[in-house]
Amino acid sequence: MSRTFRIALAGNPNCGKTSVFNALTGARQHVGNYPGVTVESKSGRFSLGDMEIEVIDLPGVYSLSSSSPEEEVVFQELTKPGIDLILNVVDSTIPRRSLYLTTQLAELHIPMLLAFNMTDDAKKKGLKFNIPKLEKYFGSPIVQTVGCRSNGIKPLTDQLAKTLNELDDHGVPMLSYGGDIDDAVNAVSEKIDALGCEKYAHVPSRFFAVKLLEHDTCVMRINEFASVHGEVENQISHLWDKHAINADTFMADRRYAMLAGACRDTISMTQEKRREISDKIDMIVTNKILGLPLFLIIIYLTFWFTFVCAELPMGWIESFFGWLADFIKSIWAPDKWPFMRSLITDGIISGVGGVIVFLPNILFLFFAIAILEDSGYMSRAAFVMDGIMRKFGLQGRSFVPLVLGFGCTVPAIMATRTIESERDRAVTIMVLPLMSCGARLPIYALIIPAFFPVKYHATVMWLIYVIGVAAALTAARILKGTLFKGDGEVYLMELPPYRLPTAKSLMLHMWDRGRMYLHKAGTIILATSVILFICNTFPVKKDFSQDYDAQITRLEKSRMDEAEKREKTAALKNARQAELMEYTISGRIGRGLEPVFRPIGFDWKITTASIAALSAKEIFVSQLGILYAEGETDEESVPLRRQLMKNYTPLQGFCIMLFCLLSVPCLATLAITRRELNSWLMMACEGAGLFLLAYVTTFIVYQLGTFFRIGTVFIG
Amino acid sequence: MGEKEKTKSFSGSGKPEKELTLAELPVGTTATILKVMPGTRGRKKFADVGLVAGTELLIEAHAPFGGLIRVKVMETSMALHKDDAANIVMTQEEEN
Known part of the structure; x- marks a missing residue:
């Protein structure tokens, strides 16, 4: 019969605890969140001989003083009954600081096993341990490990098995304070x-x-x-x-x-203290002059890696979903369950596929972040950027997520987990949607060429991004001065020595985030795709203003030139589609809300497209395409641009972009905001606040523009 | 070691001692904590990483745009804010 044990893995931040955890449990881990706080909870299982062992990887802490959410979690976990053993990972290169936690763990009087990690580094530093004496002092067995590498885990598992068999006669002493x-x-x-x-x-x-x-x-x-x-x-x-x-x-x-x-x-x-390599690297990396440019280069490389290198696998995924939809259409006769057929192909596959396409981005991004994090660079970056960010009510660690926000807000919000201060983290999350994300790019790419001469393209695009950044930083200042006012938590951050990240930890880190993203695609995106599809389809109009079908049949029979015939047929089909669209739920909603949006220059079509854009910002373009009935639309489509030029002024075009930039982010962003801030209220405030900001700003711009006749006629 | 340093810094070996806060010390200096002002916020947090009276610190760097100070305490580099560092009184033996 197998016996089960629960062991808690405790240690300082950066002591190599996670690599010990990964080496013990491999992929058999469960990552979640502790309720009410954004501290990650990790547990895993493994078997050792006839023993089934559950490991709880506690967050890294310096002490059991409940002076941070992490410390509170550790306190709660350790005072719960049922822990058979504490496996305390000690960074043996800095024994004094690492053992400080051990003195407090000992007071819990739970059997302990001390893993002196990174003993290879300690040896290089010239540290020598009298293990039997130390064991006696803490009344607990000590095993020396080399961390990172999995071959270093064998002595640990051996000792673990031995300790678990002798749990009853542990001799953890009560330390005397004098x-x-x-x-x-x-x-x-x-x-x-x-x-x-x-x-x-x-x-x-x-x-x-x-x-x-x-x-x-x-x-x-x-x-x-x-x-x-x-x-x-x-x-x-x-x-x-x-x-x-x-x-x-x-x-x-x-x-x-x-x-x-x-x-x-x-x-x-045994050795004289010497300047370590890590300190030498830091002479350059956190240098007063070189620090900032170096940081910007590293961020640029991260960006490049995420968006350029991921293009190839993104192409594969895109063609796969295209192929899948075509394949289903080819084996599923159009007359059999036509609604289900197009729901699955046009609704679900294109909706979910459109989101899964970004999976490589997410994986590559978090791979890069994991490298920066595990190597120890991230805390240097925070150190370098802190001064600037603080002027805007943020802090050093906010910078990286903000830059990532230009790519996609969802992973950027996930990246805010590196910000320890809850308040700074909340502010960063709240302003992140204002950093214009990649999904809004198709909107700009559609609108700018339609309304602005070529020489102004880059300037307008730049202006939109600058408005976003300015809005984000201003909003951060305002939020910090009002809702999130206060002295803030005490800032104390360790700059751990540089280490080479292990492949295993990088892969696990990447996979964690990827899995979260896929989960989102499988739930929220799936649901919105279905809803949007229904809204765009029902109710189906039966009586049209003219008999399009008859006209098309007549056209086909006529003796017209083939090209002309095709063009006219397409025009008729489009007009029919537009009538259908106006009759559907989306169309009616757009019509109903038109009075609200007219003061900012929107007609019902733009209104409908803006609402549809809630599911994903790119949808604005495709929805507008459907409404102007140009069939499949992408940002390069010229006829849609011609339609836009015919129907709107450059001022309206600019207002559309401004509104898309500032308004409520996509549902995925809202969902992740709710999860990361653990509050429906915050999410609702975020949505309402951004909508108001967008509406008021666009209103002012549109009304002033109309009054002063700026952009009401074409430029150039 | 903490005890030993404490007695050393309090012994007053005849040399004059300079008292400055951590925020005022230039980069590259080594000094010993004399006291952390009572009522300092995060005092316990500082104590937990070894910022207690008697610990020797090395001021490693100042961040590029001000604000943060990097110190080596108990063989680890920690970054803390200047405002908080102003509450940590240091003592340093004069060179000559």
Whole structure:
């Protein structure tokens, strides 16, 4: 019979914990979110002999002080019953800092196994460990690993099996804080013991006593301990009066002192401290003069990699879906279930396919981001950009997502996860849709050549992008000064030494994001494709203003020139299509909303197309094409441009672009906003706010333009 | 080690000591934390990464457009904001 165990993987950020996790579990992992916070939860399974082991990969933390969402998550997870073992990954190149967390984990009195990771680097640094002595100090077995490489995992799994078999006689000691503090801790522990609290019976009262004396927010919040608070305050003032010990940081002080003692006895430095390669790289990368240009080059390369290299596989996917639709059409007779046939081919396949086409973009982008993140460059980039971004109420880590927003807002929002401060992250997400995304490009590409002479094309395009950036930065400032006001969290960011990312971790990272994206395509995009298709099809008009079919038949029989005949037939078919369209739900909605949109220069057709563009911005072009009944339309279609020139002024053209730029982003963006901010309200505010911004801005531009007669006639 | 440094910086070996905040120290200097001002926000967070009295720091860099300071503490590089660094009082033994 197999036995099951639950082990928790704990350690500092950047200690190599994730690579240990990946090496242990391989692809058998589950990535999710902790409820209410944007901290990623990861768990995985693997078997070891006859043991089935579940691993919980806790977020990387420096301490158990609940001073960040990550630390709170770790606290909650570790105080839940049912954890058989804590596997504490220790970066052995910086033992003092890494073992600080260990001293707190030990207080939970759960059996521990310490993995001294990156011992190869530690050896190079000249660090020597007296392992038996250290094991005795922490009362836990220690295994030395080399991290990254999977061949380094064997000693760990061996030791893990051994430890799990001997769980009962673990000897994790209670560390002493020195007489004065221990007295206070004991006094509080006794009070907690007296409560006889069932819920936390598995956690030593000493752990909570220490945390209460530290005024730890998570433990202070536990209702069961409310009656102990009086005693805690007594002890704190006693410590201050008698020993001049300041309450909030003395535990940290003592822990470091304990570690200093432990390390002096067990760790020796054989080599003189030398400047490491990592520091040499940083002399250039975070240099005051070179830092910024280097950063811009790296961002450009990321961009290039994402959008240029992904073109080829995107072409494959596009042709695959085209082929699939044609194939289904070829084996499915048009007269059999005609509605289902076109729903599947024109609705679902083209809708979902149109989104899956961007999968290579997503995969390539996150591959590049994973390289930047895993190598340690991302925190340097944040360091370099922080000064500029702060002027706009953002911070260094906001920059990369904002730039990615030019590509696609959805992955850009996913990339904001690197921003630790919740508030800065929320502001970044909220303003991201204003960075003109790639899907809006077809709209500009359709409209600009229709209304502006060639010499102004680039300028108009540039102007649109600049308006977007300016709006985003202004909005960020305003949001930071109003809704998201406050001092902000304390900024403390580690710049870990540069490391070579492992292929395995890069692939896993890429796959995680890719899977999320595919999930979105399979749910929300699928649903909107169906809805949009229905809106564009029903109700079907039966009585037309003229008998198109009869006219077409008559034309075909006539003795006209073939080319002329074809042209006239097409014109008739288009006119028929336009009538059909106007009769459908989309057409009626457009007609109904026309009065609202007329003040910004839109007629019902533009209105309908703008609404359809909610599902994906590119749809604006194809929907407008359907409405002007030019059949299949893309941004290169000339007849549609001629139609536009006939029906609208350059001012209206500009207003259309302005509205598309500023207005409500696509549904996929809204959906990801809701998920990442974990709030329907925020999503609704985002949508409503952007709509208002777009409407008001476009209204002003259109009305002023009309009044001063700017762009009401053709230029050039 | 923390204890040892503490006694060293408090011993007053006859040399005059300079007191400055972390925000004022130039790049490349090594100094020891004398105290973190009480009431500093994030004091506990700083303490957790080793920014406690008695720790020796190396000021590694200032970010290009101001704002951030990079220090080496306990063998790790940490970036923190100048406003927060102004609450950390440092002590440095004069060279001569």
